[in-house]
Amino acid sequence: MQKKEEGTGKLWGGRFKQSASPIMERIGESVSFDQKLYKEDLEGSRAHAKMLHKIGILNAEELKQILEGLSQVESEIESGNFKFSSELEDIHMHIESRLTELKGEVGKKLHTARSRNDQVAQDTRLYVRNRIEEILDRLESLRKALYTRAGENVDTIIPGYTHLQVAQPVRASHFLLAYFWMFTRDAEFFRFAQESANLLVLGSGAMAGVNYQNDRDFLASELRTNGISPNSMDAVASRDHLLQFLFAATQTMLHASRFCEDIILYSSQEFGLIRLPDSLTTGSSIMPQKKNPDIAELIRGKSARVTGNLNHLIGLLKGLPLTYNRDLQEDKLAVFDAVETVLISLEGLEAMVSEMQFRPERGERSLKEGFATATDLADFLVGEKKIAFRTAHELVGRLVSECVERKENLFTVPEEVRIKISSHFSGEEYQKAVSLELSADKKASYGGTARSRQLEQLELAKKSLESSSKH
Template sequence: MKEKKLWGGRFDSAPSSLMIRIGESISFDKELYAHDIEGSISHSRMLKRIGILTESEQRKIETGLVQIRKEIDSGKFEFKIENEDIHMSIESRLTELLGDLGKKLHTGRSRNDQVSQDVRLYIKSEIHSILVLLLDLLSVWVKKAETHTKTIIPGYTHLQIAQPIRASHYFLSHFWANLRDFEDFYSAYERADELVLGSGALAGVNYQTDREFLRKDLQLNRLSENSMDAVSQRDHIFKFLFASSQFMIHVSRFCEEIILYTSQEFSYFKLPDHLTTGSSIMPQKKNPDVAELIRGKAGRVVGNLTHLLVMVKGTPLSYNRDFQEDKIPLFDTVKQIKICAEGIRDMVEGIQIFPENATKSLRNGFSTATDLADWLVSAKGIPFRSAHEIVGELVKHCSVKGYDLFTIPSGERGQIHAVLTDPGYEAAISLETSCDKKDVYGGTSLSRQKEQIKKAKAKLNELTKKLKSLESKGKK
């Protein structure tokens, strides 16, 4: 005879094998066990507070839940597909330990508000871990920038050499993007920082549930305002998955740059051996696999966001069984973000730069052509459009003859326009001078790089304080 379900009172027969197999989520939602037990302990304390449990009963239930947590931690807990999910698995084991007393725990609670609370607690916990990793990554960006304020590399548009930039400017550009990622993950933490227990299945519960007590006991920031909204919407997961997708888009672009700049054709960067792999057939190969794998995982994480958006789209309020599937993309994304943040950090720290190769590309790419045109405007009074045309003719001549702006003889410059033989020409095309002319707030000049690094360090201090405030709040 098939074992009767905890919810099986109104059914004449047990679920079929198909129903059990298609309906189970214990294979993946066991990830929530610590948060489910945390919520259940607080719920039991609240039941004691409103007179559903005696002090002795509550103490036994809490002790039982702690024992179950230890069993799961140690790998001794037996998960059974017949129990469907983590909530029923824990409740069934509690009933094994305590008999009918274990059946009292679910008083005034539905799995709808229970799982919604579990996931919020999970997201908060995992975001905290992610913020720690991101803060470390941000620190490494700043350290790398500080080391390379005087290293000049090409800046690109359309993957064509555009203008010289200081390498520090390049590294800081990624710092500011990942800083926004930190702030967006922090915002997702705040979205999840909500008490939804007491919402029941959808309409609230028939008990005087002390939601404010639960909020304080679980150290949550606020109460949900509407029970239907609380159990049916998945904004807290959306927000986390969007922050994750944005982070992966940002780092995938850096990975692409690593892949390009470490190639033989560019040779600006070199990764340490421990972050690369070889080929099974070509002995000379050194492949940037960490960068390639993270670039590939970006599509996986964006796909997880799409998965959830499409799954929730069009579902009527409030809860639907479709929502059981919301945890699969969530759990996977958490794992991917953690390992990718670690991978990016290690690559940034390990990158070796070859300035001589960067300089060669800057010269061959006519990277200071705009500076030369601006010199014709500011020093010689030539209208910009005319200056643009003169320099364009010069670049065309160099391209045909195999020169760059630094190697073309003065006489040949004079054939294009007499002003190009002026002694100020060499200074106008200087790579370093080009950078230092960009002396605007946020620009690549040396003074602005020092200013930007100082600002970045101040931001790091600010984020460190934010993180410490979360950690102090989380200590019970």
């Protein structure tokens, strides 16, 4: 049995006569992770203090003392001299407690017309808004790297794959720009999530509003939000902005993981289409010949963490009644981890894009061995010789089968063998029909891999980068 005490030492402890048990303090603390919100909590507190002064709760001197105190708290945290304790539970209580130590009774006035419920809801919105800005910068840098490398590799021909089998020749620029547009959509998704987060919820109180004529328009202006929450219950209960952030993060990491899978495959001995520098690979502790694409593998693995973070929040929110519930303390772990994971993954991707080199000679070998221009040969029979497609398909199929038996390809099989299958498989016309480069240039439909379309697409990518720089 715990001994009854006159007070608990908690800022909320007036109603309680017993101090919290050790397990209550250990399971209830969040400052070990939510201290990441300190800048946003200070930002919200400064705006709230100025609003309290505006509506007459604080006089000018009290406001000055509070702002000075908050600046000192910020300095102590950033210098590493701030003392964190599980007894004070979270970052909000730590800042308020230290402010009161520094400034006395005036520090106790800061929480007027505010609850931890609307305070933390606002903090997480500001955090997501600010971290998305960092992620957008990383995405922009990655997109620029992809654009630059695509421009350098317009004339590099590599295999394109379906079912992981050689399909058709494509320009390496086409491959790189495919990911450029994926990450462009990711940036747009993050901007949507940022807009969703940039709403004022401070001033909603615990859940029903507050007993003061607070000036929420003033708060919105101070915190640079784009709107004000219309319903105080929804304001403290909703975590949609975190869900949307994690949806965007998950989509980005899925794209990153697919890119890494391509890099891992293409840098293997069997494919050999790209080469990564020594600085971005590792060796084996036992096999001296190994050169492992560890960054790509780690990013591929990290994508699972972000997917798990999204599932974590979905499960957390699924059965919660209105309004605030302590379960929501667990929402920040998923968001903090996703932020760090996305940022380092995008940095790793950019490093690989900037340093990897294509090996066109290996691409040519794979394309020839994979009969990548067989479709072009069939289309030549259809378009130039007016042969029915099914007949053309059969003739080319027979030629490929003959090549396989002879261990030849469409470029090395003797002409006398070809013309036994079709008299049209002869001369310069045949050579043009199976040409790797001409095959790529025949794909001249909008968005295709023809050189003219690649230059067109690079111009679109350039305009996309110029447009995003204006945001």
